[in-house]
Amino acid sequence: MVKGGKKLYGEVSVSGAKNAVVAIIPAAILVDGICIVENVPDIQDVRVLIAILENMGASVAFTDESTLKIDCRAISKQNEPDALMRKMRASYYLLGALLGRFRAAKVTMPGGCSFGVRPIDQHIKGFEALGASVWQDSDVIVASAEELKGTNVYLDIVSVGATINIMLAAVLAEGVTVIENAAKEPHIVDLANFLNAMGANVKGAGTDVIKVTGVKKLSGGAYSIIPDQIEAGTFMVAAAATGGNVLVKNIIPKHMESISAKLIEVGAKITEHDDSIRVEGDGELSGVNIKTQPYPGYPTDMQPQIVALLSTAKGISLVTEGVWDNRFQYVGELLRMGADIRVDGKSAFINGVDHLTGAPVRATDLRGGAGMVIAGLIAEGTTEITDIQYIDRGYEKIEEKFKALGADIYRVNS
Numbered sequence: 001m002v003k004g005g006k007k008l009y010g011e012v013s014v015s016g017a018k019n020a021v022v023a024i025i026p027a028a029i030l031v032d033g034i035c036i037v038e039n040v041p042d043i044q045d046v047r048v049l050i051a052i053l054e055n056m057g058a059s060v061a062f063t064d065e066s067t068l069k070i071d072c073r074a075i076s077k078q079n080e081p082d083a084l085m086r087k088m089r090a091s092y093y094l095l096g097a098l099l100g101r102f103r104a105a106k107v108t109m110p111g112g113c114s115f116g117v118r119p120i121d122q123h124i125k126g127f128e129a130l131g132a133s134v135w136q137d138s139d140v141i142v143a144s145a146e147e148l149k150g151t152n153v154y155l156d157i158v159s160v161g162a163t164i165n166i167m168l169a170a171v172l173a174e175g176v177t178v179i180e181n182a183a184k185e186p187h188i189v190d191l192a193n194f195l196n197a198m199g200a201n202v203k204g205a206g207t208d209v210i211k212v213t214g215v216k217k218l219s220g221g222a223y224s225i226i227p228d229q230i231e232a233g234t235f236m237v238a239a240a241a242t243g244g245n246v247l248v249k250n251i252i253p254k255h256m257e258s259i260s261a262k263l264i265e266v267g268a269k270i271t272e273h274d275d276s277i278r279v280e281g282d283g284e285l286s287g288v289n290i291k292t293q294p295y296p297g298y299p300t301d302m303q304p305q306i307v308a309l310l311s312t313a314k315g316i317s318l319v320t321e322g323v324w325d326n327r328f329q330y331v332g333e334l335l336r337m338g339a340d341i342r343v344d345g346k347s348a349f350i351n352g353v354d355h356l357t358g359a360p361v362r363a364t365d366l367r368g369g370a371g372m373v374i375a376g377l378i379a380e381g382t383t384e385i386t387d388i389q390y391i392d393r394g395y396e397k398i399e400e401k402f403k404a405l406g407a408d409i410y411r412v413n414s
């Protein structure tokens with residue numbers, strides 16, 4: 001429940017990156033030793049992954065509120081817990097990790113947010129190039145290999161998931177794997193740094209060519225997850241949208257450049273420090289054009305949040321989705337709040353209105369839900385958001401963090 005109209009003030013500290021941790025926990029399957037993973041966010045996707053690993057025989061425990069100790073030495077590739085895997089998109093990383101470790105993997109088709117068709121042909125192309133046979137029906141994917149041999153894989157589409165999965169399958173393969181047209185997102189660099197800290201040999205992550213030289217084994221160590229670019233961006237947009245003044249802390253400003261640039265264009269004031277950014281939004285905000293793109297472009301995972309802001313910014317905005325086929329489901333919810341938005345295919349034309357009005361709305365997916373929170377914060381009256389389990393998949397204690405900034409927001413336990 002959000003009562004709108006409060007400007008956000010104060011400081012907020014950003015948690016570890018969801019899209020990094022959902023790759024790094026499965027990556028621990030490849031490690032013949034103990035992994036200490038720090039800065040782990042307490043989100044639903046993490047709990048699901050821990051349960052999946054435990055069901056496979058891993059020993060996983062929090063040693064403090066954000067440090068996870070993972071020991072996968074005793075796991076078996078049997079007993080895959082199907083229902084759990086279906087709960088999250090990133091369970092497909094188990095394919096690359098299990099294939100790398102056991103030369104065999106069986107994974108239930110992933111769930112997660114639905115933005116239309118979510119093919120994994122590029123993941124499969126990579127596994128096959130490494131020497132695996134992959135069999136797939138509507139429900140299950142099975143991969144197996146006599147041996148995995150390094151090779152060149154050119155991705156036809158810049159895919160975060162395929163880049164990560166091929167890295168996972170390649171770290172214990174024989175010889176050198178080169179991934180061309182790789183995705184460059186911060187969480188890809190984070191996974192590479194984790195793997196290297198465990199003894200892998202991965203070079204070039206963060207560029208579009210990644211070179212993985214296979215090693216015999218990974219032997220454990222400690223690693224701290226990067227801050228969440230999208231959580232940080234969500235607070236930055238919320239600060240600007242409410243006309244507040246917020247210091248967003250524990251971030252890597254370099255990762256925020258595309259978001260900062262758009263907020264400046266909208267009319268917010270951005271001040272960058274070493275590991276924090278201040279956002280002030282006290283002037284009038286005006287419409288802008290945005291196209292979402294793979295990193296370093298403006299992130300698709302920050303699309304609903306900025307559309308919520310633009311719904312009351314002066315003038316016309318055009319937001320084009322450049323990654324997913326169908327990521328505007330949440331717009332229907334903004335319309336209920338009085339927004340003036342027309343979606344045509346992959347574009348949304350936004351005519352800024354004077355104000356939004358609180359209404360009962362639904363979180364249609366994780367980031368759509370974050371967009372609803374921002375819309376609720378700027379609306380007149382009360383917004384009731386249902387299906388917040390989507391938001392909990394990827395944001396740690398979202399309502400507590402907003403409350404600490406002065407928002408009138410609370411969770412209703414029904």
Ligand code: EPU
Pocket residue numbers: 019022089090113117118119120121122123124157158159160161162183300301323324325366367394
């Ligand atoms: N694609 C293919 N074939 C493939 C793989 C992808 O055609 O084999 C297409 C997709 O359909 C999409 C585009 O390529 O149109 C990009 O997909 P990508 O593989 O990069 O997405 P993903 O790995 O499934 C991750 C994040 C998403 C984020 C996208 C894009 C995780 C767990 N998920 O998904 O995050 O939107 O990258 O940056 O890392 C979120 O956090 O809310 C979220 C949805």
